[in-house]
Structures are given as structure tokens and as C-alpha cells.
Amino acid sequence: xxATLMTTNSTDFTKNWSPTALSFPKKLxxxxxxxxxxxxxxxxxxxxxxxxRLAKLSKQQFLQSKVAATAEFDSISNSNNRLVxxxxxxxAGLSNLTQSxxxxxxxxxxxxxxxxxxxxxxxxxxxxxxxxxxxDGIHVHVxxxxxxxxxxxxxxxxxxxxxxxxxxxxxTIDEGAKASVILxxxxxxxxxxxxxxxxxxSVGKNAHFTLYKMQTENETATFIGTENVTQERDxxxxxxxxxxxxxxxxxxxxxxxxxxxxxxxxxxxxLGHGSMHVDNHTVVDHTVANCESNELYKGVxxxxxxxxxxGKVFVRKDAQKINAFQxxxxxxxxxxxxxxSKPELEIYADDVKCSHGSTTGQLDEEAVFYLRARGIxxxxxxxxxxxxxxxxxxxxxxNTEVSDYLTSKLETMFGxxx
Amino acid sequence: xxxxxxxxxxxxxNQEYKFGFVSNIESDQIPKGLNEDVIRIISAKKExxxxxxxxxxxxxxxxxxxxxxxxxxxxxxxxxxxxxxYYSAPKQTKKYESWDDVDPEMKETMKKLGISMEEQKRLxxxxxxxxxxxxxxxxSFKSKLKELGIIFxxxxxxxQEYPELVQKYMGTVxxxxxxxxxxLNSAVFTDxxxxxxxxxxxxxxxxxxxxRINEGGTGQFERTLVVxxxxxxxxxxxxxxAPMRDENQLHAAVVELVxxxxxxxxxxxxxxxxxxxxxxxxxxxxxxxxxxxxxxxAKISWTQVETGSAVTWKYPSCILKGDHSIGEFYSVAVTNxxxxxxxxxxxxxxxxxxxxxxxxxxISAGKSSNSYRGLVQIHKGAHNARNFSQCDSLxxxxxxxxxxxxxxxxxNSSAKIEHEATTSKIxxxxxxxxxxxxxxxxxxxxxxxxxYCKEVLNQLPMEFAVEAQxxxxxxxxxxxx
Numbered sequence: 023x024x025a026t027l028m029t030t031n032s033t034d035f036t037k038n039w040s041p042t043a044l045s046f047p048k049k050l051x052x053x054x055x056x057x058x059x060x061x062x063x064x065x066x067x068x069x070x071x072x073x074x075r076l077a078k079l080s081k082q083q084f085l086q087s088k089v090a091a092t093a094e095f096d097s098i099s100n101s102n103n104r105l106v107x108x109x110x111x112x113x114a115g116l117s118n119l120t121q122s123x124x125x126x127x128x129x130x131x132x133x134x135x136x137x138x139x140x141x142x143x144x145x146x147x148x149x150x151x152x153x154x155x156x157x158d159g160i161h162v163h164v165x166x167x168x169x170x171x172x173x174x175x176x177x178x179x180x181x182x183x184x185x186x187x188x189x190x191x192x193x194t195i196d197e198g199a200k201a202s203v204i205l206x207x208x209x210x211x212x213x214x215x216x217x218x219x220x221x222x223x224s225v226g227k228n229a230h231f232t233l234y235k236m237q238t239e240n241e242t243a244t245f246i247g248t249e250n251v252t253q254e255r256d257x258x259x260x261x262x263x264x265x266x267x268x269x270x271x272x273x274x275x276x277x278x279x280x281x282x283x284x285x286x287x288x289x290x291x292x293l294g295h296g297s298m299h300v301d302n303h304t305v306v307d308h309t310v311a312n313c314e315s316n317e318l319y320k321g322v323x324x325x326x327x328x329x330x331x332x333g334k335v336f337v338r339k340d341a342q343k344i345n346a347f348q349x350x351x352x353x354x355x356x357x358x359x360x361x362x363s364k365p366e367l368e369i370y371a372d373d374v375k376c377s378h379g380s381t382t383g384q385l386d387e388e389a390v391f392y393l394r395a396r397g398i399x400x401x402x403x404x405x406x407x408x409x410x411x412x413x414x415x416x417x418x419x420x421n422t423e424v425s426d427y428l429t430s431k432l433e434t435m436f437g438x439x440x
Numbered sequence: 441x442x443x444x445x446x447x448x449x450x451x452x453x454n455q456e457y458k459f460g461f462v463s464n465i466e467s468d469q470i471p472k473g474l475n476e477d478v479i480r481i482i483s484a485k486k487e488x489x490x491x492x493x494x495x496x497x498x499x500x501x502x503x504x505x506x507x508x509x510x511x512x513x514x515x516x517x518x519x520x521x522x523x524x525x526y527y528s529a530p531k532q533t534k535k536y537e538s539w540d541d542v543d544p545e546m547k548e549t550m551k552k553l554g555i556s557m558e559e560q561k562r563l564x565x566x567x568x569x570x571x572x573x574x575x576x577x578x579x580s581f582k583s584k585l586k587e588l589g590i591i592f593x594x595x596x597x598x599x600q601e602y603p604e605l606v607q608k609y610m611g612t613v614x615x616x617x618x619x620x621x622x623x624l625n626s627a628v629f630t631d632x633x634x635x636x637x638x639x640x641x642x643x644x645x646x647x648x649x650x651x652r653i654n655e656g657g658t659g660q661f662e663r664t665l666v667v668x669x670x671x672x673x674x675x676x677x678x679x680x681x682a683p684m685r686d687e688n689q690l691h692a693a694v695v696e697l698v699x700x701x702x703x704x705x706x707x708x709x710x711x712x713x714x715x716x717x718x719x720x721x722x723x724x725x726x727x728x729x730x731x732x733x734x735x736x737x738a739k740i741s742w743t744q745v746e747t748g749s750a751v752t753w754k755y756p757s758c759i760l761k762g763d764h765s766i767g768e769f770y771s772v773a774v775t776n777x778x779x780x781x782x783x784x785x786x787x788x789x790x791x792x793x794x795x796x797x798x799x800x801x802x803i804s805a806g807k808s809s810n811s812y813r814g815l816v817q818i819h820k821g822a823h824n825a826r827n828f829s830q831c832d833s834l835x836x837x838x839x840x841x842x843x844x845x846x847x848x849x850x851x852n853s854s855a856k857i858e859h860e861a862t863t864s865k866i867x868x869x870x871x872x873x874x875x876x877x878x879x880x881x882x883x884x885x886x887x888x889x890x891x892y893c894k895e896v897l898n899q900l901p902m903e904f905a906v907e908a909q910x911x912x913x914x915x916x917x918x919x920x921x
Contacts, residue, residue: 339838360851380857380859
């Protein structure tokens with residue numbers, strides 16, 4: 023089907039890239055290579071890319087760095103475990119590693135033996151590219167029953183022009199362990215960069231894991247990020263995805279719940295401005311019974327930006343007693359901005375409680391008037407209301423360092439006052 | 441012993457189609473297959489003017505280049521379009537002077553369907569245009585409608601007698617190239633209904649057409665065109681039952697509604713075609729394109745109760761072109777055994793201050809699959825557009841599926857869109873509450889299902905609501921008291 027509809031050859035896009043040196047299973051690399059050779063760039067005729075055009079991206083050429091450059095970066099936490107990747111390559115000099123009990127923290131370029139057993143699937147063109155051309159990434163492993171108090175921060179900074187960072191992360195939280203990881207994507211003195219990142223997360227029995235994903239790469243950046251998460255019995259997983267900037271941002275989040283009594287939280291915020299395009303695709307796949315998932319995504323679209331939300335909840339046959347809730351709220355601040363929302367439910371079990379809601383609207387003029395009547399300027403009133411709207415999502419963040427960083431970013435970028 | 445949900449599920453499975461019979465009326469068929477010659481034959485048999493033939497041939501050429509869509513959440517054996525008889529008409533061609541002249545067997549058929557014409561005439565004042573296998577055989581109340589200037593006749597009659605109206609509006613809402621099945625219909629449609637309400641006229645009675653697929657192996661391609669001129673009002677009813685057949689029968693209808701300035705069209709459907717037996721064998725494929733266009737201040741309201749068909753693929757839509765226009769969609773879809781339904785609506789907001797409401801209730805039982813698929817599209821100029829959607833699904837067994845696929849696209853910052861959907865089974869606490877008050881489990885389930893659909897059933901005209909409730913009862917027999 024693709025061949026008749028699509029025109030841009032995927033091999034052209036990756037022709038300057040060198041094959042991955044990470045130890046992915048040979049078969050997987052073959053499979054991914056074949057996928058790239060036989061698949062063209064998706065178009066809007068493809069249901070998964072219905073609202074996101076890749077034509078411009080597909081005609082560009084990006085270059086992978088050979089050596090880890092140095093760059094300035096912003097860090098979120100005072101974590102004593104901070105790894106820094108520049109243009110997708112690990113920079114040991116900028117990183118700060120402390121030995122903690124039960125924690126393995128390495129760059130995959132140093133040791134990627136863990137990938138021998140990887141069960142990542144080639145699901146689309148970008149995952150195929152990732153497997154074929156991944157240069158580096160992080161391996162986090164928290165051993166059984168260990169609690170890592172401070173969050174582990176991974177900074178991915180893009181610098182320079184037309185650079186490509188292809189990153190593959192493996193995060194494993196063993197039974198009963200507890201940890202949190204911050205993936206902090208940003209750019210410094212960069213132009214037209216491309217980031218393709220896959221993070222595989224495995225949350226063990228009774229484990230507790232929180233993932234913060236922060237996208238603040240600049241307005242010329244293309245960012246395609248995927249998280250594949252599996253959750254075992256009694257586990258808790260919380261992901262918070264924030265998209266504050268970029269030219270084209272696509273967040274794919276695939277969560278598969280394979281153990282009973284698991285608890286899943288997905289929260290996201292996206293703030294569109296300029297000609298930004300942000301696309302959030304989430305899938306929660308309940309394959310077993312007695313689980314709960316909560317999803318809240320909120321977006322504010324200004325200027326000529328476009329926001330896409332596509333949330334999917336599967337409840338498989340025999341996965342009874344599932345409570346799955348999904349909510350998407352959008353505010354449009356400009357007539358040139360667009361919102362496309364597609365909250366979906368696919369339910370094959372009967373004893374479930376599932377719901378989704380989606381709203382799109384604008385700021386309540388009466389509320390703006392109320393504030394103005396009390397001496398607050400119109401601009402401030404609107405900012406106050408937008409920040410309150412987004413505040414719902416920020417309030418779900420347990421880690422104050424992360425929420426403080428987010429609010430300060432919002433302050434500097436949009437002048438919001440919380 | 442009390443009636444449990446398990447027993448209900450079993451009963452539902454064993455539920456046979458109540459209207460399965462075949463009437464033996466001789467029919468005039470042409471050979472199977474589809475090509476330009478077949479279209480010429482159909483057109484010639486119907487003594488159509490050249491422009492109609494050109495329309496069909498153009499549609500056929502468009503259709504030949506199209507591929508069958510496969511995006512819907514349904515799985516079925518694709519029909520072989522060369523294995524279908526595209527024209528079949530009852531042999532008697534003479535028109536009946538009065539109701540008494542009608543073939544007694546046909547009267548019997550209608551009786552079995554529960555559409556006693558006399559009774560309907562007397563009790564409800566409904567004018568029935570009864571379509572048996574593509575050709576209109578009986579039309580009542582025609583003279584009464586004529587006094588008001590209302591045209592209500594078969595499509596072929598309209599082509600002959602009101603060519604200027606048909607030419608002006610046909611294909612304007614659902615263009616030939618709209619989709620695969622609409623193109624097919626445009627090429628081969630045999631008959632249907634045409635309705636025109638003149639300026640400022642309020643149609644005094646509910647207009648109704650009964651469709652019935654009768655001849656084995658006959659795909660039925662209906663075409664309906666309803667035009668409500670400025671300031672007029674019409675309520676149009678459509679109800680269907682079909683006899684039991686083993687091979688899948690294809691039904692690809694096109695319905696076009698044109699609601700001009702300040703006009704209102706209310707279009708209600710009860711669909712109960714043969715859904716296949718409990719093993720999923722047989723049943724009707726129902727691939728329908730229904731769409732209406734609203735000019736300034738106009739309103740279109742779709743109400744549907746879908747209980748039949750093996751595969752349903754249907755999205756009654758509204759194009760809200762004029763400022764202040766209103767679109768509504770109320771739907772109950774029940775699937776049982778191996779039935780599959782992918783149904784919903786599209787609300788295209790183009791004008792300012794346009795409003796749309798979507799209420800969709802799905803009930804899945806047996807091993808069926810029931811999907812809501814809807815689109816709410818707010819275009820850039822649609823200032824202050826407003827949409828409210830609610831899509832609820834009720835699951836009766838652990839082997840069925842209920843899915844929701846809403847598409848919401850907004851390009852205007854003053855629009856307000858709300859969508860919510862829930863999926864659940866009947867609450868045990870609700871049943872317990874009823875049982876505690878001396879209501880049997882069976883009755884309790886009936887009560888809850890009825891209450892669940894009430895919002896939609898309330899939208900149906902009174903005399904139709906009764907039939908709709910009957911159909912719900914039959915489809916979910918054992919559960920509705």
C-alpha cells in the first residue's frame with residue numbers, strides 16, 4: 023500500500039548515517055534494515071500519521087556526530103547521578119556519576135550487552151531507523167528491592183546545525199525497586215536538528231517507577247520519541263510528558279500492562295506556539311484483569327501551532343475489572359491554531375469501567391472579565407487562566423525540582439506567573 | 441429460579457430472526473454482473489432520460505477506479521460485485537387504482553412485517569411508500585400531500601416528472617466520487633424515494649418508506665433525496681426488515697437531505713435487516729452513505745435505531761454550511777451474535793454559530809463488535825461553533841467488543857467542543873436495587889436497557905418509537921420485559 027502512496031525514499035534520509043555499533047540481536051537489525059529499504063515515509067493517508075506531515079522532514083539530510091562534543095546545558099535537579107549526551111553521544115566529562123547500591127548506570131556505547139536480550143519491536147519507520155543507526159543511549163538498572171531516592175537525570179543536548187541524534191535507552195526496574203528518571207531533551211546554539219529516541223522501560227513486580235520526559239529543544243528541532251513500557255504485577259508507573267518547544271514533535275507512548283493489579287498514570291502537557299506541531303500518541307494496552315489507568319493530557323495552542331492528541335485504551339478479552347480513564351483538554355488561543363483530538367477506546371471485556379473525555383474551547387470571557395474587574399490586566403488575566411489550566415497537569419508531578427523547573431521554563435518562555 | 445445474565449446471554453444467542461420468510465412474487469431480473477451494458481439496461485428498463493444515464497455511466501467509471509475501503513473496524517468476506525443481480529422488479533407493472541387492487545400476497549407480506557397499511561393509515565396518518573425490491577408498488581395519501589404542493593414519490597417517478605428538481609439536487613450532498621459504495625449506488629440504483637416540501641410548508645404527517653430486500657441475491661441500491669425548501673418542515677421515517685437468506689446480501693444506499701434556509705428535516709430510521717444466524721452465517725451488509733446539508737438557520741436531525749444487519753457501515757452526517765444551522769444525531773445500535781457495526785456521524789461545521797449534538801448508545805451482546813466512529817470538524821470560519829458528543833457503550837457478555845473512535849478537528853479558537861464516552865456493563869448494584877424492590881432480574885435488565893436508550897428513543901416520532909421499542913425487545917429478547 024505504502025509504495026503506491028508515498029514518494030520519499032527512506033534510505034535517502036539515512037544515507038549519511040553509519041550503522042549502529044550497539045549489540046542489538048543480529049536478526050533485529052536485519053529486520054529493521056529491510057523495513058527501511060522497503061518502507062517509504064508515512065503520509066497523512068496513514069492512519070497513525072493522519073495529522074502530521076513528514077514531507078518536509080523526509081527531504082532533509084541530517085548528520086550524526088562522530089565524537090562527543092561539549093556543550094552548555096540546563097539541568098533540572100541537583101542529582102548526583104546525571105548523565106549528559108551531546109548530539110546523541112555520551113560525554114563523560116560533563117556527567118556526574120555516583121555509585122549507589124543496586125544501581126547500574128552506564129552509557130550503552132560503553133557496554134550494550136543488555137541489548138542482546140532486547141524485545142523491542144520494529145513497529146514503524148522511526149523505530150527501524152533507531153535500531154539500525156542508534157549511536158548511544160542510557161542503560162539504567164535498579165536491582166531488586168532497592169530504592170534510589172534522588173531522581174536520575176539524563177540530559178540530551180543538541181548543538182550545531184543539521185545534527186542527528188539517534189538514541190536508544192534501556193531502563194529496567196526490578197521487583198520491588200523504586201526509582202525515577204528524568205529525560206531532559208534540550209538544544210543549545212542549534213539549528214535544524216533531528217532527534218530520534220526510543221526508551222524501553224520494564225517495570226518489575228511491585229516496582230515503583232516515575233519517568234519525566236521534557237522536550238525543550240528549540241523551534242527548529244524535529245523530535246521523534248517513543249517509550250515502550252511493560253508493567254508487571256502490582257507495579258506503579260507514572261509518566262509525565264512535557265512538550266514546550268520544537269518544530270515537529272511526536273511523542274509515542276506505548277504501555278503494555280502484563281501483570282494484574284498494576285497502576286498506570288499518564289500525564290502530558292503541550293504548549294504550541296509559532297508554527298510548532300506537536301503530536302502525542304498514547305496507547306495503554308490492558309492485557310490482564312484488575313488494573314487501573316489514568317490519563318490526563320492538556321494542551322494550549324497559540325499562533326499557528328497544531329496540536330494532536332491520539333489516545334488509545336485497549337482492554338483485551340478476559341481483562342476484567344479494568345478501570346481506565348482518559349481525559350484530553352485543549353485551549354485554542356488563536357484562529358490559526360489547530361487541534362486534532364482522537365481519544366479512542368477498544369474494549370473486549372465486559373466488567374470494566376472505561377471512559378474518555380475530550381474538550382476543546384477557549385478561555386472563558388466571563389472569567390477574564392471577572393479578573394479585569396478586580397484590577398488585573400487583560401494579559402495577566404489570560405496568563406493566569408492558561409497557567410491554571412495547565413497547572414492541573416503540573417500538580418500531578420510529585421518531584422518539586424521537576425515542577426519548579428517546568429514552571430520556571432514557562433515563566434521565561436511565556437512570561438507566565440504562577 | 442431467577443433469570444441470570446448468563447441465561448440472558450444464552451437466550452440472546454438462540455434468538456432467531458423473527459421476520460425470516462420469503463414472499464413468492466414473480467420478479468423481473470437481469471443477468472448477474474456489472475458493466476456499462478447492465479447500466480444501460482437498467483436505465484432503459486426504467487425509461488430514463490439521457491442525463492440520468494450519463495450520471496450513471498459517469499458514476500460507474502468513477503467506481504471502476506476506486507478500491508473498496510477497509511478502514512472500518514469490521515471484518516467480512518468482500519462481496520463479489522460481478523455476482524450480484526443489479527435489477528429486479530416485481531412483474532406487475534400496472535399501477536393500482538386503490539388499495540384493494542394490490543396483490544393479496546404482498547398484503548400478506550406487509551402484515552407479517554407488522555406494517556398493516558390500513559391500520560397505519562387509519563391510526564397514524566402515515567403515508568407509506570412501500571418499496572418491494574426496488575420498485576414502488578403502493579403509494580398512499582398522495583393526493584392529500586399534493587394539495588399542499590408536497591411531492592412524495594418514488595425516485596424513478598421523480599426522474600420522469602420532476603427532472604429539474606432531481607437534476608438540481610441529486611449528487612450535490614453526496615457526490616458520485618464520495619466513496620466506493622456511493623459511487624456504486626450512483627451507477628446502479630434502481631429506485632428509492634423522492635420528497636420535496638415547498639417553501640413555508642409544514643408537512644402535516646410523518647412520511648414513511650418501508651424498504652424490503654426480498655429477491656435472493658439481489659443487491660438493493662436505494663437512493664433517497666429529501667429537499668426541504670425555505671422555511672419548511674418534514675419528518676421522514678424509514679424502516680426496514682428483510683427475510684432470512686443464507687448468502688450475504690449487499691445493501692448500499694445513498695440518502696441526501698437538503699435543508700434550505702430556515703427549513704428543518706427530521707430523518708428517523710429503524711433498521712432491522714437480517715443479521716445472520718447465531719453462528720454468524722448470512723446476513724445483510726449494510727454500507728450506507730447518508731448526508732445532509734444545512735443552509736442558514738436550517739436544521740437536520742438524524743435518529744437511528746440499528747438492530748439488524750450482519751455488517752453495518754453507516755455514518756449519517758450533517759454539513760452545517762449556513763450560519764446558525766443545527767445538526768443532531770441520535771443513535772441506538774444493538775449488535776448480537778456475530779454482528780458487526782461501525783457507525784457514527786460526521787458534523788462538519790462551516791458556518792458561524794453552528795451547533796451540533798451527538799448522542800450515541802451502543803449495546804453489544806453475544807460475540808458482536810460495536811464501534812462508534814465520529815468526526816467533529818470545526819472549520820476556520822465557524823466562529824462560536826458548538827458541539828456536544830456523548831457516546832456510551834453497554835457490554836452484555838465477555839466476548840463482545842465495544843469501541844469508540846472519535847475524531848475531533850478544530851481550527852477555530854471560539855469553538856467549544858465536548859466529547860465524552862463511557863463503556864461499562866450493567867451495574868450489579870443497579871440490578872440488586874431493582875431486585876430488592878421485587879423486580880425480577882430479567883425485568884431489571886430490560887428496565888435499565890430501556891432507560892439507557894431513552895434519550896434516543898424519545899427523539900423518534902411517537903408511532904415509530906413503539907416499533908423501535910419492539911425491535912429492541914426482539915433483538916435483546918429475554919432482557920426487555
